[in-house]
Amino acid sequence: MTDATALIDALDRAGYRLTEPRRAMAGLISDQTGHFTAADLVVDARTRRLGIGRATIFRALDLFEDLGVVERLDLPSGDHAYVPCEPIHHHHVICSSCGRTEDVDDPGIDAVTRSVARRTGFRIDSHRLELFGLCPACAGSVDPR
Amino acid sequence: MTDATALIDALDRAGYRLTEPRRAMAGLISDQTGHFTAADLVVDARTRRLGIGRATIFRALDLFEDLGVVERLDLPSGDHAYVPCEPIHHHHVICSSCGRTEDVDDPGIDAVTRSVARRTGFRIDSHRLELFGLCPACAGSVDPR
DNA sequence: CTTCATGCAAACCCTTTGCACGTCG
């Protein structure tokens, strides 16, 4: 559950047209809890009879991803999922049970990349870190301690 | 360029049959430089007239992945690539230019996951870290300093 | 009005599956 306004604003600021389908997409995305797939949105759109086609959904997701307000995750299963997020560099903690995600910054990861760079001679330009586990709620119901 | 024997041994140890197609796959994989896709292997197999079908290639990759001697990477492009590697937990440094990869262990990443766990309340079970950049050779030819 | 965005359906991957045949041990 994020704010649809943030998504719409991002489009606006980047000079894209604020069309009805795009506003609807922003609404759909902001209603998602945790990560979601393109297929989820297709289903939701059709359930709500929004009249949005598959193609538009994929195109809008691409757009939001370019704008950095949505990020694509590669789940261990191989599926592609998306999460709404702030357009700054960060990482995600992903609940394997309910799919909830949380953004985290990375105070220590820079040290890791520097250390790897030193040891391998690579020039590290970017990195991806994804943390999988159970969110407090799911951990509580699974292992009640 | 890794060692085909390591791949074959892994199959053997796990009790899988050492068939001709699987030996050929081991050879194909060990001849790859850097990461490769299933499609790469399909092309190579057909170029060398090995008579190995697509299905077998996907099945063998799955198998090698289960055995931990090959790992699947999700490239920023969204493509799935594979790299041969040691069956222990580690991470990869990936050259964005030539695709060469190197395994690295992660002396500092544990601290990062612990810190994230503490801050978010998540129980972190696993993580994926991928580092992208330029290997020494490619960095040298691009930015000769 | 002109450009940009949409919907639809078809095209296009990549990957998996069903099944009869081959072969490893």
Add this chain to the structure above:
DNA sequence: CGACGTGCAAAGGGTTTGCATGAAG
């Protein structure tokens, strides 16, 4: 010889594209 593995072709699922129509600025 019996279970396991293979090839083929077809099915499947997710994503992209072409094109005529429609809306945004």
